Amino acid sequence: MNVLPKMLFLFQTLQIVDRVECFGKWQKDISKFVWQGKKPRIKFKILTDSKERGGFALPDLRLYYEAAAFCWMKDWLLLENTDVLDLEGFDNAFGWHAYLWYDKVKAHKMFKNHIVRKAIFMVWTKYKDLLENKTPRWLSPAEAKAWKKPNMEVGWPKYGEILEKVGENWRLQSYEKLKNKVQNWFHYAQIQEVFKLDKKVGFQVEKSKLETELLEPKTKVLSRMYNLLLKWNTQDETVKSAMIKWAQDIGYNIMFEDWERLWTTGMKFTARNALKENIMKMIYRWYMTPVKLAKIYHLSDNKCWKCKEAEGTFFHLWWTCPKVKVFWEMIHNELKKVLKYTFPKKPEAFLLGIDGQKVLKNDRTFYMYATTAARILIAKYWKTQDLPTLEEWQTQLMDYMQLAEMTGRIRDLGEETIEEDWRKFKDYLQKYFKLYEC
Known part of the structure; x- marks a missing residue:
């Protein structure tokens, strides 16, 4: 109760954990304290699991760190707070969603030279497939294809707003409908090309866990994400x-x-x-x-x-x-x-x-x-x-x-x-x- 709030403050204030080996050492120290230096009688995963699933609810510092990284990443996904986005992405060559979804990190390696961006991005790549196994509703191909510049406008159209369903298939809305949401016809053509590639992956129809636990809530975001990551981390301990x-x-x-x-x-x-x-x-x-x-x-x-x-x-x-x-x-x-x-x-x-x-x-x-x-x-x-x-x-x-x-x-x-x-x-x-x- 004394240590955890201090650690959470550090995790949420500045994401600087570049080498995650420290979490293994902290886990050993916690285990040594819990078991008074003796051999553990209960697995660490069971100790950290939720009480509703038969665990002891011992805090897992690494999962708390990763949950805090997602809280920091929330601005990258929503694209609303331009002041923060300009500060953290001052040297970005592409839009934020180009890095998060279209793997533009390979083309612009300078993105991971920033100590904070690199730490957060590593957490994202670890859980990306678990959180979004199809093209997400929050993804903005318009922002991903736009030229990066300071003080970029807000309100980028996302897939959840620009797609329409025809029968069993999804298609991009016409240029006339999206005229106020795209920069010009060339920009719309770029979005069409991206849409064809994303269509092969498939689109997320219902709200994903990332939307319900991170993007939509205004409060208790850290605990929501921690519980979600904890559930995935201990899923192999369902039948203990x-x-x-x-x-x-x-x-x-x-x-x-x-x-x-x-x-x-x-x-x-x-x-x-x-x-x-x-x-x-x-x-x-x-x-x-x-x-x-x-x-x-x-x-x-x-x-x-x-x-x-x-x-x-x-x-x-x-x-x-x-x-x-x-x-x-x-x-x-x-x-x-x-x-x-x-x-x-x-x-x-x-x-x-x-x-x-x-x-x-x-x-x-x-x-x-x-x-x-x-x-x-x-x-x-x-x-x-x-x-x-x-x-x-x-x-x-x-x-x-x-x-x-x-x-x-x-x-x-x-x-x-x-x-x-x-x-x-x-x-x-x-x-x-x-x-x-x-």
């Missing part, structure tokens, strides 16, 4: 390796919609970071196991710390160990008593909070508190043979519900829905106390 490992352990696939529901709404049951942290650790299998430690340190003993019999894999320690099974059976029975209906005891429900809609909607928040409290207690006794008692679980559950909800969310957020949730929680508490008073 941890999700595959969970499916292998459980013996069947967990639907992707269930994972999304856990990321977007499942972890919003509390404002307490300790509870959210436990869920994220479970998703990405953060806890070190005897099997993993034996591989790292070349140990001969990789048996479970609880039963001392089977291999101490992640899933065994959390679910299939005979001692842990007894503990989860106890929790399952207690929850059935409180909720007064039965539901299946599945590993994804108790370990991840993915209940498969088997728990009623009104009871789901309480259920999340109960299972999270149980997991945190197991983690507390992680490397021992002991397991939590029922009384410890009851105390932990009550503490979490009272502290996290009453003093946290209601006081700080003050939402009516949260107050309704808390009234429901108090009803659960009354049922719970009555049950044990009997």
Whole structure:
């Protein structure tokens, strides 16, 4: 929170990062700080991914830099701020769109001799095909073909304004219609020649992501572009390796919609970071196991710390160990008593909070508190043979519900829905106390 605003100020003020090797060094420094000098347990891409996609939302400085470069480039694309365009393109031989789309950099190599232009142009070439795979609507062939001169006029006609559709095909409007938008008939003929070449590529019919996220918005442009670049940068992590490992352990696939529901709404049951942290650790299998430690340190003993019999894999320690099974059976029975209906005891429900809609909607928040409290207690006794008692679980559950909800969310957020949730929680508490008073 202290470093990022300072970096964003630098990125937006002056684009001077010519050699991007510094981002690799910064990434290593951030990773060293996050993991306290130890080997990372979670991939950097997952750490930087959005929370809505199961990430940790750690800022990626290189993507922020590239998003800031696009914010700077916005004037080059819109062609409206002539003062800025004259200042930054004082020695340009062609129009800005000739460099951005028609690759006139090869003919005019002086364009990249400018330290700022070069840095921004390198970002553009990296994402050009992703942003615009067809001839864009914002492209102005008139500006690209016009002779560059200071104080050039604004209002250059763009493809979105000068094309018309005839049947299934696009064609250039007649000279009579464009007479007020082009300089002369020769200029119109030049545009026609460019149109014939662009027609082979095809034209962007709908608004592209570049238009909706960069060109049209007036505010929050940096965050919009960052989120767009982040989505592309982490698209190969849509199905994360941890999700595959969970499916292998459980013996069947967990639907992707269930994972999304856990990321977007499942972890919003509390404002307490300790509870959210436990869920994220479970998703990405953060806890070190005897099997993993034996591989790292070349140990001969990789048996479970609880039963001392089977291999101490992640899933065994959390679910299939005979001692842990007894503990989860106890929790399952207690929850059935409180909720007064039965539901299946599945590993994804108790370990991840993915209940498969088997728990009623009104009871789901309480259920999340109960299972999270149980997991945190197991983690507390992680490397021992002991397991939590029922009384410890009851105390932990009550503490979490009272502290996290009453003093946290209601006081700080003050939402009516949260107050309704808390009234429901108090009803659960009354049922719970009555049950044990009997």
